[in-house]
Amino acid sequence: xxxxxxxxxxxxxxxxxxxxxxxxxxxxxxxxxxxxxxxxxxxxxxxxxxxxxxxxxxxxxxxxxxxxxxxxxxxxxxxxxxxxxxxxxxxxxxxxxxxxxxxxxxxxxxxxxxxxxxxxxxxxxxxxxxxxxxxxxxxxxxxxxxxxxxxxxxxxxxxxxxxxxxxxxxxxxxxxxxxxxxxxxxxxxxxxxxxxxxxxxxxxxxxxxxxxxxxxxxxxxxxxxxxxxxxxxxxxxxxxxxxxxxxxxxxxxxxxxxxxxxxxxxxxxxxxxxxxxxxxxxxxxxxxxxxxxxxxxxxxxxxxxxxxxxxxxxxxxxxxxxxxxxxxx
Ligand code: SF4
Numbered sequence: 001x002x003x004x005x006x007x008x009x010x011x012x013x014x015x016x017x018x019x020x021x022x023x024x025x026x027x028x029x030x031x032x033x034x035x036x037x038x039x040x041x042x043x044x045x046x047x048x049x050x051x052x053x054x055x056x057x058x059x060x061x062x063x064x065x066x067x068x069x070x071x072x073x074x075x076x077x078x079x080x081x082x083x084x085x086x087x088x089x090x091x092x093x094x095x096x097x098x099x100x101x102x103x104x105x106x107x108x109x110x111x112x113x114x115x116x117x118x119x120x121x122x123x124x125x126x127x128x129x130x131x132x133x134x135x136x137x138x139x140x141x142x143x144x145x146x147x148x149x150x151x152x153x154x155x156x157x158x159x160x161x162x163x164x165x166x167x168x169x170x171x172x173x174x175x176x177x178x179x180x181x182x183x184x185x186x187x188x189x190x191x192x193x194x195x196x197x198x199x200x201x202x203x204x205x206x207x208x209x210x211x212x213x214x215x216x217x218x219x220x221x222x223x224x225x226x227x228x229x230x231x232x233x234x235x236x237x238x239x240x241x242x243x244x245x246x247x248x249x250x251x252x253x254x255x256x257x258x259x260x261x262x263x264x265x266x267x268x269x270x271x272x273x274x275x276x277x278x279x280x281x282x283x284x285x286x287x288x289x290x291x292x293x294x295x296x297x298x299x300x301x302x303x304x305x306x307x308x309x310x311x312x313x314x315x316x317x318x319x320x321x322x323x324x325x326x327x328x329x
Contacts (some may be wrong), residue, residue, distance in 0.1 A: 009057050018067060019060035031088060031105040035165040038277025039158055040301065041292055042284035047307040053113070059304035066144040068110060069217075073142065077196050083113040083135075084197035089190060091173035096273050099282050104274055108166040110140040111174070113201055114210060135175070135204040138211040139166050148218040154260035155214045155225045158300075161273060163262065167209040167268040174207045212262050221262045223259070231259040291315045291325060298324045 007016060021027075026034065068089070078085035092105045114136045121127045141163045145152075180190045185201060189195040212227040223233055235255035239248045265273075280289070291311055292298050302308055315322040322323050 008235055011057055011061065015061070015064060015068075016057060019057050020055055022060065022063065022320075023065070026098050026105075029105075031090075033102055033274075033278045033281065034105045034107075035162040038274065038281055039162065041297070041305070042312060043291055044282050044301075044305055044307060046288050047310050051310040053310075055306060056304055056308055057270045062146070069144050070142065073109065075193065078112070078198055080198070083115065083199055083201050084109060084186075084195060085113065086111040086174070086190075086193075086195045089177070089194035091169045091177070093169055093172040093174050095271065095274055095278060097279050097282070099233060099279065102278050102282075103163075104169065104278065105154060106166050106169045108139050108163075108170060109142050111170055112138040112140065113197070114138055115203065133200060133203050134206045134208050135178070136208050136210040137170065137174070138208060138213060139163060139170060140213045140215060141166065143214060143216050143316045145216050145218050148216050148221055148223045150255075151258060152216060155216075155262055157296075159214050160262055163212045164265045164270045167212060167264070167273055168267055168274065171207050171209060171267065175204045209264070214262060225259055225262050227262040227264045229261050231327055233257045256312035261298035263282060288314070288318075290318075291320055293324070295324065298328065303328050308323065 006012065009016075011019070018024075023160040026037075031037070044179070065123045074088045076085075076087065082204060086108075087110050088107055090105060090107045092103050094101045095104045116133060116135050118131050118133050121132055122131050141159065143156075143159060178195075178201060181195065183189055183197055183200055185200040186197050189197065215226075216223045224231060233256075237248055239246050239251040239277075241247075283289070292301060301313075305311065308325060312322045312325050315325070
């Protein structure tokens with residue numbers, strides 16, 4: 001029986017459990033290579049094996065909030081007007097690397113099944129002149145943020161790479177998985193109910209990713225980016241100086257934010273990116289990887305890195321410039 005009211009950090013036990021084992025589910029599923037693992041710092045896992053470290057639970061709260069938010073969306077039914085939706089389904093596909101074949105895993109937040117079309121294979125495609133049934137989908141990735149500010153007019157490059165990796169995975173994994181489910185009619189499918197259909201989706205030979213979308217969410221607003229083109233959102237409130245004082249216009253008027261389209265990479269480019277990431281992660285197990293050098297990566301990953309002091313010390317001995325890692329407080 002616990003006698004104290006809670007941990008001194010003030011973070012509830014349930015949340016602390018997630019903070020201290022953020023990869024529990026992936027570890028249990030045996031996931032090694034995924035968009036987030038190949039984008040992470042490859043130096044950190046090696047240093048955590050060789051050095052004592054402690055977890056900054058306060059710094060771990062922010063990503064945990066995102067995990068909880070995603071769990072909340074996992075069972076939402078599909079919106080009207082589409083065939084169905086697949087949410088939080090763990091997908092996998094093999095990738096050839098110089099170290100042999102490896103499985104690449106990923107769990108896209110939302111794959112909307114838009115339409116099925118039976119089409120003729122054209123010149124340049126295998127089986128020219130025969131028909132093929134294609135399922136067109138949209139992939140959406142939700143990202144929680146402290147603030148969706150007026151300066152957020154393009155999606156983060158790392159997030160664009162991630163969603164392109166999901167697109168690569170969806171195209172390879174989903175046709176076989178849908179066939180294996182015998183999705184003949186409206187209903188819920190999948191071991192954990194990952195697919196919900198408004199109507200049956202049968203005999204899919206190929207999945208075409210028609211649209212990529214990243215949605216950033218803070219406590220007050222979402223902001224959406226799409227591969228389909230520019231989107232627009234409300235920016236700062238407009239006002240005028242009246243008698244030496246700034247006054248909001250009435251009715252309210254806002255500056256317009258033009259939101260840059262997401263880049264959709266070719267399948268070959270994405271596969272190359274995945275292969276390079278897997279090989280980099282494997283190599284880091286054989287030889288300590290160099291420290292991060294891109295400012296945005298350092299800001300994102302080094303600030304809350306549990307082995308930063310050891311990384312700096314080791315890096316200096318190795319002859320690296322550790323100014324960026326030292327500069328972040
Ligand atoms: S401080 Fe940065 S570069 Fe060093 S191990 Fe941690 S995340 Fe990697």
